[in-house]
Amino acid sequence: MIVQTQTVTFDTELRLQSGATLGPITVAYETYGTLNEDHSNAILICHAWSGDAHVAGRHSPDDPKSGWWDEAVGPGKAFDTDKYFVVCSNVIGGCSGSTGPASINPQTGNPYGLSFPIVTIADMVEVQRWLMDYLGLAQWLTVVGGSMGGMQALQWAVSYPERMRSTMVLAATASLSPQSIALSEVARQAIYADPNWNHGDYYDKTPPNAGLAVARMIGHITFLSDESMRAKFGRRLTNEKYGYSFDTEFEVEGYLRYRGNAFTKRFDANAFLYLSKSMDYFDLSYGQPSLASAFKHITDTHFLVVSYTSDWLYPSRQSKELVRALLQNGINVTYVEIESNYGHDAFLLEVERLAELTHDFLSRFTTPAHPSNGRAAQTKLPTDLAMNI
Amino acid sequence: MIVQTQTVTFDTELRLQSGATLGPITVAYETYGTLNEDHSNAILICHAWSGDAHVAGRHSPDDPKSGWWDEAVGPGKAFDTDKYFVVCSNVIGGCSGSTGPASINPQTGNPYGLSFPIVTIADMVEVQRWLMDYLGLAQWLTVVGGSMGGMQALQWAVSYPERMRSTMVLAATASLSPQSIALSEVARQAIYADPNWNHGDYYDKTPPNAGLAVARMIGHITFLSDESMRAKFGRRLTNEKYGYSFDTEFEVEGYLRYRGNAFTKRFDANAFLYLSKSMDYFDLSYGQPSLASAFKHITDTHFLVVSYTSDWLYPSRQSKELVRALLQNGINVTYVEIESNYGHDAFLLEVERLAELTHDFLSRFTTPAHPSNGRAAQTKLPTDLAMNI
Numbered sequence: 207m208i209v210q211t212q213t214v215t216f217d218t219e220l221r222l223q224s225g226a227t228l229g230p231i232t233v234a235y236e237t238y239g240t241l242n243e244d245h246s247n248a249i250l251i252c253h254a255w256s257g258d259a260h261v262a263g264r265h266s267p268d269d270p271k272s273g274w275w276d277e278a279v280g281p282g283k284a285f286d287t288d289k290y291f292v293v294c295s296n297v298i299g300g301c302s303g304s305t306g307p308a309s310i311n312p313q314t315g316n317p318y319g320l321s322f323p324i325v326t327i328a329d330m331v332e333v334q335r336w337l338m339d340y341l342g343l344a345q346w347l348t349v350v351g352g353s354m355g356g357m358q359a360l361q362w363a364v365s366y367p368e369r370m371r372s373t374m375v376l377a378a379t380a381s382l383s384p385q386s387i388a389l390s391e392v393a394r395q396a397i398y399a400d401p402n403w404n405h406g407d408y409y410d411k412t413p414p415n416a417g418l419a420v421a422r423m424i425g426h427i428t429f430l431s432d433e434s435m436r437a438k439f440g441r442r443l444t445n446e447k448y449g450y451s452f453d454t455e456f457e458v459e460g461y462l463r464y465r466g467n468a469f470t471k472r473f474d475a476n477a478f479l480y481l482s483k484s485m486d487y488f489d490l491s492y493g494q495p496s497l498a499s500a501f502k503h504i505t506d507t508h509f510l511v512v513s514y515t516s517d518w519l520y521p522s523r524q525s526k527e528l529v530r531a532l533l534q535n536g537i538n539v540t541y542v543e544i545e546s547n548y549g550h551d552a553f554l555l556e557v558e559r560l561a562e563l564t565h566d567f568l569s570r571f572t573t574p575a576h577p578s579n580g581r582a583a584q585t586k587l588p589t590d591l592a593m594n595i
Numbered sequence: 596m597i598v599q600t601q602t603v604t605f606d607t608e609l610r611l612q613s614g615a616t617l618g619p620i621t622v623a624y625e626t627y628g629t630l631n632e633d634h635s636n637a638i639l640i641c642h643a644w645s646g647d648a649h650v651a652g653r654h655s656p657d658d659p660k661s662g663w664w665d666e667a668v669g670p671g672k673a674f675d676t677d678k679y680f681v682v683c684s685n686v687i688g689g690c691s692g693s694t695g696p697a698s699i700n701p702q703t704g705n706p707y708g709l710s711f712p713i714v715t716i717a718d719m720v721e722v723q724r725w726l727m728d729y730l731g732l733a734q735w736l737t738v739v740g741g742s743m744g745g746m747q748a749l750q751w752a753v754s755y756p757e758r759m760r761s762t763m764v765l766a767a768t769a770s771l772s773p774q775s776i777a778l779s780e781v782a783r784q785a786i787y788a789d790p791n792w793n794h795g796d797y798y799d800k801t802p803p804n805a806g807l808a809v810a811r812m813i814g815h816i817t818f819l820s821d822e823s824m825r826a827k828f829g830r831r832l833t834n835e836k837y838g839y840s841f842d843t844e845f846e847v848e849g850y851l852r853y854r855g856n857a858f859t860k861r862f863d864a865n866a867f868l869y870l871s872k873s874m875d876y877f878d879l880s881y882g883q884p885s886l887a888s889a890f891k892h893i894t895d896t897h898f899l900v901v902s903y904t905s906d907w908l909y910p911s912r913q914s915k916e917l918v919r920a921l922l923q924n925g926i927n928v929t930y931v932e933i934e935s936n937y938g939h940d941a942f943l944l945e946v947e948r949l950a951e952l953t954h955d956f957l958s959r960f961t962t963p964a965h966p967s968n969g970r971a972a973q974t975k976l977p978t979d980l981a982m983n984i
Contacts, residue, residue: 223839224837224839225839226839320841323839324839324840381830382830383821383824383825384824384825384827384828384829384830384845384847385816385819385820385821385824385825387830387845387847387848388812388816388824388847388848388851389816391812391845391847391848391851391852392809392812392813392816392851394841395808395809395812395851395852395855396785396788396809398805399785399788399789399805399806399808399809400788401790416787416788417788419784419788420781420784420785420788420809423777423780423781423784424781424813427774427777427778427781430774431774432772432774432907432910435772435773435774435777436772436773436774438773439773440773441770441771441773441776441878448613448876448881450612450613450614450615450712450713450876451713452709452783452868452872455875455876456773456776456780456875458773458776458777458780459776459777459780462777462780462781462784463780463784466784479841483841486844486845487837487839487844489830492837518821518907521821
């Protein structure tokens with residue numbers, strides 16, 4: 207599957223949640239499959255922290271690397287591009303084609319750096335809605351995402367429930383726990399501590415790669431689980447015996463160093479900071495009397511909420527809280543807790559289970575007569591998957 | 596209780612586990628209470644990563660701060676200094692009075708820096724044994740420690756079982772998991788990434804405080820639990836509303852920044868590195884066919900192993916593995932899993948439960964006729980405390 211990243215620039219200003227404005231705004235996006243005649247097969251995939259618009263396929267026949275969720279998106283896969291028209295766009299605030307802190311500030315002719323405004327998950331969704339209108343789409347069949355992508359999927363349902371039939375929220379949360387905020391903050395501090403960061407002004411200088419690598423290593427540990435690290439690395443050494451030095455002694459150390467350094471080649475430190483803040487700020491209950499009241503305007507949008515047993519970054523506890531709040535509004539929600547050792551990364555890796563769930567969940571909407579009853583707990587999923595909450 | 600830190604310098608060389616040598620070696624220590632006539636009431640307390648010899652009391656009447664475990668050590672407390680003669684010494688490799696990387700290398704007249712050799716938990720214990728001989732003690736009533744202190748307590752039982760009647764191992768492990776090694780490594784990388792670290796050569800320059808603060812913040816998150824952070828901070832803001840900036844927005848961020856910065860005023864970055872490596876290397880099964888075989892020479896030493904339900908750094912799973920290995924040798928071991936929300940820090944905070952356990956455990960040895968039968972699971976502890984493993 208060969209795809210091209212496309213871009214569109216909206217020459218208007220977006221009023222952000224913070225009150226600041228941002229514009230013009232460029233959006234990088236990719237599409238896969240064909241839009242059907244009645245426009246009922248469009249799916250929006252929202253990417254996570256380090257993702258981008260390139261969700262699947264390759265950019266050329268000799269492209270060595272496929273998109274970040276190629277296992278799940280393509281002909282015959284969970285998001286079957288023979289059946290669905292799939293859209294994925296890069297979030298604003300990032301660094302992979304859409305407007306972010308590394309973009310040129312039209313008012314100065316220089317990169318924004320820290321003059322880029324704080325953007326929230328709701329701001330990202332707003333720009334995705336502009337793209338939706340630009341593509342001439344009235345309604346998504348589903349909006350799906352994992353982790354930060356799951357936050358966007360949730361925000362979509364709160365902001366534009368009438369523009370979507372359903373949402374699939376994987377390994378996400380309605381708000382970060384203080385432990386997750388703490389881990390975010392330490393990762394940011396690692397970047398701030400790098401003198402090359404220079405208060406975000408480094409685009410014509412050496413970038414703060416050392417700080418960014420440490421930040422990414424922290425993130426990487428939170429994406430794995432204790433179990434998966436034991437299975438993958440154990441206490442295996444890089445050499446036969448202890449070397450008694452500060453060199454890489456354990457395989458897990460070498461892996462982290464490699465992953466941290468590799469990340470600096472493809473990611474912008476300021477974008478890392480902005481995206482981490484967007485997740486800290488994300489809290490659907492902010493300014494509401496309760497989380498449940500955030501969902502009070504939702505009537506016909508069906509939810510699939512999926513969590514993973516070994517995910518300690520956004521644990522099942524949080525998904526259950528979310529599901530309770532949805533049920534309090536009589537919203538149609540199916541909750542599945544998948545047994546997995548992969549930790550937070552499970553949402554990317556457990557594609558077989560995801561394919562089954564997606565097939566069953568979306569088939570509700572692809573039968574011609576769909577009785578939308580706005581009631582909870584309607585499900586075609588095997589009962590062993592639907593956990594008690 | 597007013598105490599003074601004392602020092603003794605051993606003018607000999609220690610052959611380290613790595614094969615390198617270190618000497619002369621200075622040891623900082625404190626003692627509390629009075630040694631009884633038959634020398635049967637001596638207790639060694641081993642400190643954790645950021646601890647020191649000053650376990651309890653104050654250094655002067657107007658000293659604003661008491662020792663790091665003052666809640667547990669003193670007249671009438673868990674380690675009752677009216678009954679016991681308590682000793683605590685600073686580990687080698689640290690920065691609180693005993694020889695470490697900030698000490699002067701007698702061969703150069705300059706601080707060791709990275710020319711300081713890697714020291715292991717067994718090396719620390721060896722120096723504590725020198726101190727024991729120097730103090731004229733034949734046998735400890737018990738050797739007790741939490742976290743890195745618990746590793747020393749375990750190592751004592753492996754290296755010198757005949758020199759102790761019992762050991763109390765709190766919130767510790769026989770070897771770090773790859774997740775814990777990964778967290779250690781990221782903390783070290785944060786220090787390496789600080790240009791002021793300068794490969795450990797900074798003692799006459801600005802120290803790498805930014806890197807050390809980040810390293811400490813990572814550690815601090817691992818000492819708490821998800822539950823305790825929710826109870827302590829939740830998502831409480833420092834101001835009334837979101838400020839949409841990179842300033843401290845959540846209380847948990849402010850707390851971490853404060854703790855990270857405060858740590859740099861009392862700790863040496865190189866010592867942080869050396870102590871973190873000593874824990875990574877600690878593995879009682881290293882060079883052994885199994886963990887159980889590490890304990891094969893132990894006959895009369897009684898073990899109390901305590902873990903805490905919300906400790907995710909050294910989880911109960913690891914304590915249970917340890918207990919199984921002890922039981923395979925027919926060693927007398929009591930295992931207690933304490934229900935606590937405090938995470939790894941619980942070993943410092945759950946002092947009431949600890950006082951009960953200590954009282955019951957040590958009373959075995961303070962009755963005159965003690966039948967040492969070398970069999971497992973002899974216990975006077977309430978049965979509800981002794982968990983199934």
